Amino acid sequence: MVSSGPGIQKQPLHVAISQKLKEQIDLGQYSVGEQLPSEFNLGELFGVSRTTVRRAIANLIKQGIVVTQQGKGIFVSGRQKIRFSLSNPLMHFDQALQQQGYASRVKSLSFQQINASTEIILKLQLSDRTSQVYRQEKIIYADDTPIALEIDCFPAAIASPLAEALQQGFTYSTLSDNNIALKSAKVSLESFPATYELSNHLAAPLGLPILVFSYIVYGDNQQPVVCGKTLSRSDWTQYVSQIETSEAMTKKGLPIASV
Amino acid sequence: MVSSGPGIQKQPLHVAISQKLKEQIDLGQYSVGEQLPSEFNLGELFGVSRTTVRRAIANLIKQGIVVTQQGKGIFVSGRQKIRFSLSNPLMHFDQALQQQGYASRVKSLSFQQINASTEIILKLQLSDRTSQVYRQEKIIYADDTPIALEIDCFPAAIASPLAEALQQGFTYSTLSDNNIALKSAKVSLESFPATYELSNHLAAPLGLPILVFSYIVYGDNQQPVVCGKTLSRSDWTQYVSQIETSEAMTKKGLPIASV
């Protein structure tokens, strides 16, 4: 049997079991890659039902501590987060992955010309007459593991001549390599739980926190060249930045724009 | 009874029910603040067990679409995210909240002098002899709703004379107001599912995606004045930034430091 222990604040059984298992893993009683007892056996070990064991395991999965494989078992997952920079230079995912020792590649899910929504028209500053844009969805891999889904929209003038390259490579690098300047960007970072569809794309559990990096990137003359977002597994990714404050601004504050 | 529908990819029942409920809410069949049928009644409506209804509701809760209150019911939750800027000026939470129409305040959970861990010594660049630091935990409220937990560590020389003010006000504003310059910062953003303890502090469901804003802030002469992190509810908060790329840097890339 398992209890929440003396002096500890009252907490659900499945939380106590999560912590117990986490401790055992941290102490090395189960090492990286090793298989844990089956859900049924864990239930016997802790004296709880399989349902409760499953809730405990779900907690650990969402923390990235273990992974499950249907038909095989539960395994300890050792992993470090991949860091992406928000400072200069603008987010080159492939560079960041390479620097940190991962093989990187993309798989294009779709690439097609569509009618721009009003939101896209606004973001890309399109005139109404040229409201055709290219929309792309692709998966970003690090060492054969899908870590992010990227969704981009390009003005037709940008994407049309680069259709081939954009489907095979990373967005920013492809644009840079084809002499399209990336001067500035408005970006935002937020998080939401993985939907069912996204959890399939990223081989992630439903509800896993997903980091959303949204951006509008501007080229010469403040002209938007791409807008979109990168949805990445929060257990694999982290964004870092260096901030310099200018004296004048710190006093009065600035309006905060949306992206 | 409920089915996943024709032509739709096979998906669990509770996901289908989540979507069904979300559609009904989006269509206005349940408006903001309105109470949904009870779990038991929803089970009858959809022809599924209460357990399955609960999983469906859990999905909606983590998306911030509904909130539950024990003993009362399930309610539709309309809400917009609060935006915080990563650009200049350095993240003044209180300014951002005020600008966006929220009443802001903090509640100090703890404020005490402790021995710095090696990690803190490194981050605050302390000499071994002066390894005493002040550690503070406080909750940040927007309109009486707890939206973030902030954990800070200060060098003793900084925090000692400001003990009172730091416990009552926002960190950055308190430092600024007391003539401590904030020149630059190394920051990172990541996300993880709410632990049980954190879910209590923030009145959030277990596993809700939490945004983690970590920082080391430097004053004059690159001297660290505070390090810590702000753990905020992802359904309430969003970070935005403006990036300017310098031509020289975009070509070669820069090493990516951790924080």
Place this chain on the structure above:
DNA sequence: TAGTGGTCTAGACCACATC
């Protein structure tokens, strides 16, 4: 075929809110 995780059910008991 046997063992594993994935989904779902029916029902119990509890804590909390309301009348």
Place this chain on the structure above:
DNA sequence: ATGTGGTCTAGACCACTAG
């Protein structure tokens, strides 16, 4: 006292993996 959500149980059936 009643109705609500929160937790837990015992057991069923399925899909996947492996020998």
